[in-house]
Amino acid sequence: MQPEQTKQRILAAAAELFGELGFDATSTRDIAARSGVNKALLHYHFGSKDELLAALLDGYYGALTTTLAAAWRQRAHPAEQVQDVVDAYADFLAEHRAFCAIVHREVASGRHVEQIVARTLSVLELRIGWFGEGPTAELMQILTSVYGMVVTYFTYGPVLARLTGADPFAADALQARKRHVRRIVALLFAEMAPDAKGT
Amino acid sequence: MQPEQTKQRILAAAAELFGELGFDATSTRDIAARSGVNKALLHYHFGSKDELLAALLDGYYGALTTTLAAAWRQRAHPAEQVQDVVDAYADFLAEHRAFCAIVHREVASGRHVEQIVARTLSVLELRIGWFGEGPTAELMQILTSVYGMVVTYFTYGPVLARLTGADPFAADALQARKRHVRRIVALLFAEMAPDAKGT
DNA sequence: GGCGGATTTAGGCGATCGCCCAAAAGTTGT
DNA sequence: ACAACTTTTGGGCGATCGCCTAAATCCGCC
Numbered sequence: 001m002q003p004e005q006t007k008q009r010i011l012a013a014a015a016e017l018f019g020e021l022g023f024d025a026t027s028t029r030d031i032a033a034r035s036g037v038n039k040a041l042l043h044y045h046f047g048s049k050d051e052l053l054a055a056l057l058d059g060y061y062g063a064l065t066t067t068l069a070a071a072w073r074q075r076a077h078p079a080e081q082v083q084d085v086v087d088a089y090a091d092f093l094a095e096h097r098a099f100c101a102i103v104h105r106e107v108a109s110g111r112h113v114e115q116i117v118a119r120t121l122s123v124l125e126l127r128i129g130w131f132g133e134g135p136t137a138e139l140m141q142i143l144t145s146v147y148g149m150v151v152t153y154f155t156y157g158p159v160l161a162r163l164t165g166a167d168p169f170a171a172d173a174l175q176a177r178k179r180h181v182r183r184i185v186a187l188l189f190a191e192m193a194p195d196a197k198g199t
Numbered sequence: 200m201q202p203e204q205t206k207q208r209i210l211a212a213a214a215e216l217f218g219e220l221g222f223d224a225t226s227t228r229d230i231a232a233r234s235g236v237n238k239a240l241l242h243y244h245f246g247s248k249d250e251l252l253a254a255l256l257d258g259y260y261g262a263l264t265t266t267l268a269a270a271w272r273q274r275a276h277p278a279e280q281v282q283d284v285v286d287a288y289a290d291f292l293a294e295h296r297a298f299c300a301i302v303h304r305e306v307a308s309g310r311h312v313e314q315i316v317a318r319t320l321s322v323l324e325l326r327i328g329w330f331g332e333g334p335t336a337e338l339m340q341i342l343t344s345v346y347g348m349v350v351t352y353f354t355y356g357p358v359l360a361r362l363t364g365a366d367p368f369a370a371d372a373l374q375a376r377k378r379h380v381r382r383i384v385a386l387l388f389a390e391m392a393p394d395a396k397g398t
Numbered sequence: 399g400g401c402g403g404a405t406t407t408a409g410g411c412g413a414t415c416g417c418c419c420a421a422a423a424g425t426t427g428t
Numbered sequence: 429a430c431a432a433c434t435t436t437t438g439g440g441c442g443a444t445c446g447c448c449t450a451a452a453t454c455c456g457c458c
Contacts, residue, residue, distance in 0.1 A: 003405065022308040024223030028446060038407055040238075043447060045405095103306040108300050108354050109221040117361045124362075138362055141379040147349025149344040155307050156343070162316045164339055179338040187386050200434065202401060227416060237437055244435095 007045050009035040014056055019098025022105055023053060039092040044130050049138050053102075054115060061100040067092050068123060079189045086146060093154045094169060100154045144187050149181050206244050208234040209254055218297025221304055222252060222311075233252060251315055252301075259298040260318040266291050267322060278388045282381050289377050292353045293368060299353045341387050348380050 012037035018024040030048055032039035046052040071088035074083050093100045106112040153160070153168065160168040167173060216225040227248055231238035245251040272288035274280050290297045305311040352359070352367065358377035359367040368371060 006405085015265075022223065022304075022310070024221065025308070025310070027444075029444085038445095040408085040448080041406065049446065087312070101307050102310070104240060104354070105221075105304050107358060108304040108307065109224070109359060110219060110300070111221070111224070113357050113361075117358050120358065121362070134360055137363075140359075141376065144355070144359065145348045145379070145383060146350055148347040148349075149356075152347025152351060153202065155303070156346075158309060158312050159306060159316050159319065160339075160343065162312075163320070164336075176336065177340065180344070184344060184383070184387070187390070188383070205435085226414075228414085238416095239418080239438085240436065248416065 003045070006037055006041060009037060010042055010045065010052070011056055011059065014052055015098045015102075018053065018056070019101045023049075023102070034085065043057075050112075053112065057102070057112075057115060060096060060103075061123060064089075064092055065123050075118075079186065082185055082189065085183055086150060086185055087178055090150050090153075090174070090181065094174055096168075097154065097157075100151065104151065104155045145188070146181065146185060148193060149184065153177055200303070202244070205236055205240060209236060209251070210258065211242055213251055213255055214297045214301075217252065218300045222248075222301070249311075252311065256301070256314060256318060259295060259302075260322060262295075263288075263291055263298075264322050272353065277367075277384065281345075281384055285349060285380055285384055286377055289349050289352075289373070289380065292349065293373055296353065296356075296368075299350060303354045305349065326392065344387070345380065345384060348383065352376050 013031045014026070017030055017034060020026075021030075028042050031052075042049070046055055057123060067088055068085055071084045072081055074084055103116055106124045107116055114161060164178050168169060168177075209230060210359070212230045213225070214230055216233060219225075220229075228238050230251075231241060241251060245254055253385055264286055267284055270283045272279055273283055306315055337370045367376075368388050
């Protein structure tokens with residue numbers, strides 16, 4: 001087997017298990033078993049369990065940066081651009097549920113925060129110049145709120161499923177959620193900078 | 200030492216460590232060491248590590264229910280009541296940072312979800328009749344958003360600290376955050392049900 | 399065809415985990 | 429003072445953890 005294929009198999013299995021059980025609750029033996037490789041290969045290819053997580057996050061953040069940058073370039077007006085980026089972010093989280101769970105849990109644990117902050121910064125960097133000036137306190141509040149609205153929906157997916165009785169990750173539910181968030185974003189930007197609103 | 204005092208010491212140490220390191224990364228020996236009791240006492244008083252977590256969550260959710268119910272009764276108009284409950288919830292999370300971290304992480308891990316859903320339901324139950332009817336899809340979206348806006352601020356506290364360079368848990372920062380959330384809640388309820396808005 | 403490096407394998411080491419046990423110490427009622 | 433019960437203690441069991449080692453296997457190149 002190609003070594004690259006081996007690494008990808010390990011990464012895929014690690015993503016699934018870290019997402020399902022959490023970093024701590026997943027053993028390297030679990031990952032080896034699910035990916036069908038020998039357990040010593042994890043350390044041969046990645047060095048340690050922590051470095052495996054780092055490699056996994058690198059892949060996710062790389063893909064996220066590409067995705068958001070692509071969404072960002074589509075339209076001209078700031079408000080529409082934000083809408084598109086939020087939409088793209090929601091789609092990304094829907095497609096990579098494990099990523100969302102991993103990041104959220106590690107942040108809440110206060111561990112691997114350095115890695116996550118650094119990567120989040122490199123993603124945000126793209127759009128901190130959005131409004132000409134640096135991020136104002138107002139903008140930071142809004143970013144936090146929008147981020148929270150989107151991320152919480154995915155993180156609390158199982159809880160929402162129990163509360164509403166419906167699958168929050170079904171296509172129509174996701175569509176409804178995105179519509180809701182878009183509406184709030186529109187409200188926020190309309191209030192904050194009415195002159196900068198697109199259309 | 201009174202057995203009740205022993206239990207409280209264990210619970211306090213467990214709250215700190217679960218909040219700082221996470222449930223899995225905290226050993227029963229760590230908890231015993233920090234609380235200054237023998238490690239066998241955790242199992243004598245609580246049965247198992249999982250039951251210790253359950254007891255901890257019981258205490259938190261009980262206090263939360265009391266706090267929110269008290270805030271809920273203060274004012275007459277729905278919009279103001281929601282504002283007060285959101286404020287009280289933010290204050291509660293600020294005061295019990297470990298609770299926020301624990302719940303968020305366990306939910307993201309997909310474990311102990313049953314316990315958390317059940318307790319969340321019992322807290323929400325108080326106010327699901329808020330608007331006469333059951334929770335509409337619209338209301339669920341708003342609840343999720345408001346919850347996400349509040350909770351994410353605390354969960355991502357360390358990240359925000361790095362991004363802004365300021366302490367997000369300082370009194371003035373908390374005040375600013377609460378003001379921001381209140382404003383969004385006002386916007387949402389004004390749009391959703393203009394006639395139900397208080398004042 | 400054989401050589402050298404990369405990759406894979408089985409097995410296990412030391413540490414740590416949650417949990418349990420038998421005995422000691424403390425507390426209460428009579 | 430003694431007995432009955434609760435609480436605390438040190439020690440350790442079996443399981444599992446991340447990681448390592450030495451040998452086997454694979455593969456490109458002369």
